[in-house]
Amino acid sequence: MSSPTNPIERLFWDSEFFGFGIGRVASARLTHEDASACMARARETGLRCLYFLADAGDPDSWRAAIGAGFDPIDVRIELDRTLPDVASTSLDFTIAVADDVPSLLEVARGAFRQSRFFRDGRFPAGKAEELFAVWVRRGVSADDGFTVLGSGAATRGAFVSARAAAGEGRIELFAVAPELRGRGIGPRLLDAGMSELVRRGARRVSVVTQGSNGAALRTYERAGFRTRSVGLWFHGWP
Numbered sequence: 001m002s003s004p005t006n007p008i009e010r011l012f013w014d015s016e017f018f019g020f021g022i023g024r025v026a027s028a029r030l031t032h033e034d035a036s037a038c039m040a041r042a043r044e045t046g047l048r049c050l051y052f053l054a055d056a057g058d059p060d061s062w063r064a065a066i067g068a069g070f071d072p073i074d075v076r077i078e079l080d081r082t083l084p085d086v087a088s089t090s091l092d093f094t095i096a097v098a099d100d101v102p103s104l105l106e107v108a109r110g111a112f113r114q115s116r117f118f119r120d121g122r123f124p125a126g127k128a129e130e131l132f133a134v135w136v137r138r139g140v141s142a143d144d145g146f147t148v149l150g151s152g153a154a155t156r157g158a159f160v161s162a163r164a165a166a167g168e169g170r171i172e173l174f175a176v177a178p179e180l181r182g183r184g185i186g187p188r189l190l191d192a193g194m195s196e197l198v199r200r201g202a203r204r205v206s207v208v209t210q211g212s213n214g215a216a217l218r219t220y221e222r223a224g225f226r227t228r229s230v231g232l233w234f235h236g237w238p
Contacts, residue, residue, distance in 0.1 A: 007026050008038050008047070009023055010023045010045070018123065019127075021047040023051070025038050025050065030061045031060075032064040039236050042238040049122070050238065053231045053233055055231065056232050062232060069237075071234060074116035074211070076208060076210070076232070076233055078208045079207055079227050083194055083204060087199040089191045092151040093148045093149060094149050095148060097140065104139075114213050136161070139162075139172055145172070146200075147159050157180045160174050164200040164202040167201060170206050171190075171193060171206070174189075
């Protein structure tokens, strides 16, 4: 079979982490011929899973992916907003340090079950949980990242991890323990995270969430975020 017009790339970090070959289609659009060729190429190169992030505005690509054996897994929504010039927040907060990691992991446990790695049962649930633990630790230790916690005992069951570089901020993780939900803590902590991004020189901030996570979407929209792009995640298992 001829090589696909839309090539695939091996994802070395994902492959090593999950313990089997994982790749990604390098385009957001596919014809049926190209989708089939991508799956065949994945088999030839020993990939067990192939990610495809489809353009949500191109239903021909969805049909091509499904026809070639890809499964629809998730809706990816990216939102963004401008940030104010001056940092300001009503919540007293602190920046997490290494000693806070165990408590952050407790909050994170079960908080990200709507992720595509949990929704696709062919990924081991334990490894999916471990993946978010890696990201939690990175949010504390990364040079360009930070994690904010409320200073009071009543707000310690929630956190926001973010990073800032070259004037651009990005929210990586946002979790609120079940017992704290509905008390307005999440929006206030999100505001604190954006305040810290402003302090670190960010002028815009973006975040990615799942289309099925209505609570997160409402929180971001109320905080002034607007949808920038929508994509559909497909997983192919050649």
